[in-house]
Amino acid sequence: MNIAMIGTGYVGLVSGACFAEFGSTVTCVDLNANKIERLRNGEISIYEPGLDDLVAKGQKSGRLRFTTDVAGSVAVADAVFLAVGTPSRRGDGHADLRYVEAAAFEVAKALTGYTVIVTKSTVPVGTGRRVAELVRESNPAAAFDVASNPEFLREGSAIGDFMRPDRVVIGCESDRAREVLRELYRPLYLLETPIVMTDLETAELTKYAANAFLATKITFINEIADLCEKLGANVQDVARGMGLDGRIGKKFLHAGPGYGGSCFPKDTLALARTAQDAGSPVRIVETVVQINDRRKGAMAGRIMAACGGSVRGKTIAVLGVAFKPNTDDMRDAPSLSVIPALQDAGAHVRAHDPAAMREAGPLLPGVEWCDDAYQTAEGAHAVALLTEWNEFRGLDLSRLGASMAARVFVDLRNVYRPEAVRGLGFEYSSIGRQ
Template sequence: MKIAMIGTGYVGLVSGACFAEFGPDVTCVDVDAAKIERLLKGEIPIYEPGLDALVAKGIKSGRLSFTTDLAKAVSEADAVFIAVGTPSRRGDGHADLRYVEAAAIEIAKSLQGYTVVVTKSTVPVGTGRRVAELIRGANPAAEFDVASNPEFLREGSAIGDFMRPDRVVIGAETDRARAVMQALYRPLYLMETPVVMTTLETAELTKYAANAFLATKITFINEIADLCEKVGANVQDVARGMGLDGRIGKKFLHAGPGYGGSCFPKDTIALVRTAQEYGSPARLVETVVQVNDTRKGAMASRVIAACGGSVRGKTIGVLGVAFKPNTDDMRDAPSLAIVPALQDAGAIVRAYDPAAMHEAKALLPGVHWCDDAYDAAVGADVLVIITEWNEFRALDLDRVGSSMTQKVLVDLRNVYRAEDVRALGFRYTSIGRP
């Protein structure tokens, strides 16, 4: 089988490389010629563990290729995946479907023979019908079906999520389309991966509902963490006690500075807007969005409090600026709220991140970027852990403390045990722990 993957962003590149590993011939298409040239040389434009090796393997096998020629890729494909960006639309928060719609029209012009056009991008309910309408309008003679196949990839572990998913969701409404999609995912059928076959609308909404629920879990445990601090409880123990209940589960019950990234912020807002549009307000999700936004801003106040109520003229070392470890993604990262607030309060910020500093430099002006975690601690009055990279979990704290002006550690990810840090002479602040 042959696949055309329209878009070589995070979803398109990971999905294309993984499908090639499954066996089909995959052609990834992008309008950015410079990006395609880099990919042909094996240069990966995003940070995702294992992706460089997987892409190189696909290219070597001849099953993975990159091009700017959409027409040729589409004309030869059994399935065309739309994996372009759907950012929040300025002004109202709805998903911006300009790129999806433009891709649909271009695809329509090049369809030859029966083809399944699949929305892989995260799109609001009704988008699949809209894509079908655009294709029919641009090419009335086209023989095609539209399917929805939302991605559930976690940045930092995306390859494993694609190869060994909890489930695959496919919205398809003809036997012919279902047969094509089943053939593409045949390796997962052999592994007895649950495959949910449903309608276009149900598949589209499933993606938003899943992300909104996970965002709600994060926001819930963050509010419980605040209560723990007031009553003297330990949020990690509370989360464990909750998570051992099979109805709840332990994942996404880690207190911290709030969620960020490419999915949860825009998808929760888009779901809220869709619900409002259809006259069925999602009040719970609305509150989650508001609480999370407030929380990220409030984290700077914790740092200021740890410094005695003022950071003016003080140096703050920051460890981690990406929204999560194992990615260079800065979209809606908590650091984008915390660092500017500290700078506005008069602080000098020294920061280090293993992967995201290149992306962060344009977003966080005025920050002194460091060579490693120990460099970030030099001369600092307080050291703040914002992103829980593994290399921050076992720092030589004696070495860290010896280079700091004051031994103050604000751990926004609960990486360390309070008693261990305090035994080394640090003043230590964490989230939701006495």
């Protein structure tokens, strides 16, 4: 089958490369000519393990190509996926649909035969209907259906999530559209992947509901961690005791500095705004948004407390600035709150991240960027672990401490065992543990 993927950002590029791996012919379209030229030359602008190899394989096979030609790509496509950005709109927190609507208008002008137009971007309920209206207004003679096929890709694990998903959600209302999309996802039938067929509104809401629930789990265990510190309990043991309950599950029960990234912050806020407008507010989600925002700001205070209450004139070594490991995504990363607060309090911050330093540099002025964890710690009065990259999980702490001005270790991801770190002469603090 022929696919046109409108947008070559994270979702569009990963989805396009994976569909090509499944055997479809995929044309990824972007109006940014420079970006398209770089992709043709194998230059991937995002960090995602395995993506560069998958893109190269797709191009070599001839099943994956890149172009700025919207009309030519849409004209031969059986399905057109809209995978453009839907950032939070300034002022009110609603999803900004300007890019979706602009893409729908361009697609409408190029339709020549029956085509399924699929929203892959995370969009508010009602967007599919709006896209259909725009297409009909722009091209009354067009033969098309609109479908919703939300993505559930985790940054750092996106290829595996696409190739071996827990489920595929498809919202559409015609048998013809269902057959097209079933054929596209036919390779997953061999794995007996559940295909959840719904109407448009249900598919659109499912994505928001899923992300909001996961964000709620993170926020819940973070609040339990704070309670553990007051009561002398261990949040990791509490999380294990909870997670072994099959009704709850162990995933997303890891205490830390708060969630960030491209999805949870904007999707929880968008869902809260949509619910308010519908007259059915989701108070739990509203509270999750507020608590998470406050938590990220409070993490700098924990580092200051570990340093005796003040970091003025001190050097703080920060390990990891991306919002999670295996990505260079800095969107709403806790480091964007923690590091400026430390700087405002008079600290000099040195930092290292295996992938995100190029992205982080313009966002965190004044930070001294280092080549590895050990260089970062030289002369530091404290080390703060913000992102649990694998290379930070097995550090030689004796070597780390030997070059530090003071042996203070603040573990905001609970990577290390307290007794082991303290046994090496460190003052150690973590989340939800004594």
